[in-house]
Amino acid sequence: MTALLDIRDLTLSFRGFEGENRVLHGISLNVARGEKVALVGESGSGKSVTARIILGLLQEQRSTRVSGAVEFDGRDLEAMPAKARHRLRGTDISMIFQDPTSSLNPVYPIDVQFHEVLKRRDPKITRAAARERASEALRDVSIEDAKRVLDSYSFQLSGGMNQRVMIAMALANEPKLLIADEPGTALDVTVQAQTLHLMRDLVERKHTSVLFISHNLGVVREFADRVYVIYKGNIVEEGPTHALFSDPGHAYTRALMAAVPKITGGGIPEIPDRSESFSEPIVVHPATEASS
Amino acid sequence: MSAVDQATPVLDVRNVSKTFISGEHRVKALESVSLKVMRGQCLAVVGESGSGKSTLANLLLGIHQPTTGDLYLDGNLLPGHRTLPLRRMIQLVQQNPLSSLNPRRTVGASLRLALDVHDIGDRQGRKERVGALLEEVGLPSDFAARYPAALSGGQRQRVAVARALACEPEIVVLDEPTSALDVLVQARVLRMLDELRRRRDLTYVFITHDLGVVRNIADRVAVFEKGKLVEESDTETIFINPENPYTRRLISAIPIVSDEEETLRRSLMEETNDS
Numbered sequence: 001m002t003a004l005l006d007i008r009d010l011t012l013s014f015r016g017f018e019g020e021n022r023v024l025h026g027i028s029l030n031v032a033r034g035e036k037v038a039l040v041g042e043s044g045s046g047k048s049v050t051a052r053i054i055l056g057l058l059q060e061q062r063s064t065r066v067s068g069a070v071e072f073d074g075r076d077l078e079a080m081p082a083k084a085r086h087r088l089r090g091t092d093i094s095m096i097f098q099d100p101t102s103s104l105n106p107v108y109p110i111d112v113q114f115h116e117v118l119k120r121r122d123p124k125i126t127r128a129a130a131r132e133r134a135s136e137a138l139r140d141v142s143i144e145d146a147k148r149v150l151d152s153y154s155f156q157l158s159g160g161m162n163q164r165v166m167i168a169m170a171l172a173n174e175p176k177l178l179i180a181d182e183p184g185t186a187l188d189v190t191v192q193a194q195t196l197h198l199m200r201d202l203v204e205r206k207h208t209s210v211l212f213i214s215h216n217l218g219v220v221r222e223f224a225d226r227v228y229v230i231y232k233g234n235i236v237e238e239g240p241t242h243a244l245f246s247d248p249g250h251a252y253t254r255a256l257m258a259a260v261p262k263i264t265g266g267g268i269p270e271i272p273d274r275s276e277s278f279s280e281p282i283v284v285h286p287a288t289e290a291s292s
Numbered sequence: 293m294s295a296v297d298q299a300t301p302v303l304d305v306r307n308v309s310k311t312f313i314s315g316e317h318r319v320k321a322l323e324s325v326s327l328k329v330m331r332g333q334c335l336a337v338v339g340e341s342g343s344g345k346s347t348l349a350n351l352l353l354g355i356h357q358p359t360t361g362d363l364y365l366d367g368n369l370l371p372g373h374r375t376l377p378l379r380r381m382i383q384l385v386q387q388n389p390l391s392s393l394n395p396r397r398t399v400g401a402s403l404r405l406a407l408d409v410h411d412i413g414d415r416q417g418r419k420e421r422v423g424a425l426l427e428e429v430g431l432p433s434d435f436a437a438r439y440p441a442a443l444s445g446g447q448r449q450r451v452a453v454a455r456a457l458a459c460e461p462e463i464v465v466l467d468e469p470t471s472a473l474d475v476l477v478q479a480r481v482l483r484m485l486d487e488l489r490r491r492r493d494l495t496y497v498f499i500t501h502d503l504g505v506v507r508n509i510a511d512r513v514a515v516f517e518k519g520k521l522v523e524e525s526d527t528e529t530i531f532i533n534p535e536n537p538y539t540r541r542l543i544s545a546i547p548i549v550s551d552e553e554e555t556l557r558r559s560l561m562e563e564t565n566d567s
Contacts, residue, residue, distance in 0.1 A: 190541055
């Protein structure tokens with residue numbers, strides 16, 4: 001089976017006063033249909049720009065230079081006209097951002113924003129029909145009093161509630177691919193854990209592919225089928241989640257794992273700022289039956 | 293007891309309540325809370341949003357006054373209006389250094405201001421202190437000329453810690469100091485904080501909801517729920533035998549990376565189901 005998302009040898013440079021600044025050094029990754037894939041790295045590693053390239057948002061800036069292939073659903077996104085690419089956003093590809101409260105518009109109530117989202121797929125949908133669909137979508141994310149939420153503004157809802165609204169909106173148009181950029185990092189740990197469980201159950205039920213971006217390996221362990229670790233614009237390790245966690249092959253992956261505070265204790269480890277070993281070549285764990 | 297000995301808690305919160313009144317509304321933010329913190333200890337204050345942990349911090353810092361109850365520092369009653377030397381003793385490091393550092397001031401100027409306000413050292417001495425403070429938090433001393441915008445998140449938080457240290461405090465209140473940082477930077481900043489505490493014999497009140505962090509840095513844990521102190525014990529005990537359901541829920545939410553941790557967490561969760 002072909003992958004839903006297939007990125008090959010992707011590079012990205014920003015042009016500045018002092019010449020080109022290369023941010024991605026030829027990364028390759030893919031997401032199969034119904035698969036949940038995590039892209040993990042520290043800030044500045046290139047994980048969020050990768051998401052923006054998939055959406056086609058970075059290429060619109062004149063100071064960027066992108067090369068390599070990005071194929072989605074069998075089509076080459078880079079060769080696609082801007083209009084067609086625009087049509088994919090919010091329909092077949094949707095995205096959830098880090099801070100739910102700032103992603104929602106404070107000037108409109110939730111139901112108006114839901115209507116906007118649903119119009120991406122079905123431009124003629126009436127407000128009443130959209131409200132009906134929105135209530136269903138909210139019930140999917142365990143929001144019982146959908147009516148109150150739909151009539152509220154984002155600032156009247158809690159952070160956890162806004163995050164669920166964002167998940168419901170992102171999945172309302174039945175996208176094939178959901179890109180989640182550090183969802184819930186701004187929330188309480190308990191709320192974050194809850195929303196992740198909820199999101200996992202929902203995408204599994206709907207058979208949505210997910211590219212999950214995070215800096216915390218601990219967060220992706222229970223969520224992802226497969227993990228890519230990115231360091232300074234290079235993928236340094238990839239493999240099925242279980243294989244990668246039970247036998248991390250790259251020094252950088254081990255540093256990322258050590259950095260997550262352990263509930264078994266042991267104090268805080270000393271982690272070097274940089275190390276020669278972080279630049280060693282990629283470690284690939286063979287795919288298991290389930291993830292191939 | 294003789295003078296200030298080891299048995300006198302550096303911070304003693306006695307039966308403190310705080311009620312906020314706004315029109316008809318009365319919100320009991322804290323209800324009869326009593327806590328003791330010994331010198332050199334790190335007390336973690338844990339609870340979800342609205343549990344009263346930030347109100348406690350504001351009371352400690354003298355930003356708010358308790359409705360009833362008293363606070364003692366080194367055995368002496370803390371008055372409602374704090375004099376400058378008293379304010380110097382308890383310092384704060386906030387969650388987001390980008391909003392707690394003045395963007396129009398260089399790092400050096402921010403640190404100098406703290407020294408000027410509390411009249412620490414002479415003119416030449418202050419300049420040297422700024423450099424020494426930066427080095428103490430693991431930054432090169434020439435960072436004094438930079439603006440906060442030219443620093444990374446971790447570096448900014450180190451500057452915020454240096455500014456708190458500039459006042460030579462006894463107690464540092466850390467309000468979610470690393471929750472805005474990614475895990476690698478968090479680990480480095482936490483390690484720096486831990487070393488500082490030991491070197492300077494500082495006392496920390498560490499506000500957080502990340503029990504993974506608590507496990508590795510705190511000596512004692514106080515769990516708050518809806519304005520009440522629901523559980524308080526040493527860190528080991530909390531993780532071996534958490535009594536409160538909310539504490540268990542917090543433990544179950546910690547992201548983990550190893551099977552060993554998974555086993556521990558599962559055993560804790562099974563106990564929850566039993567009781």
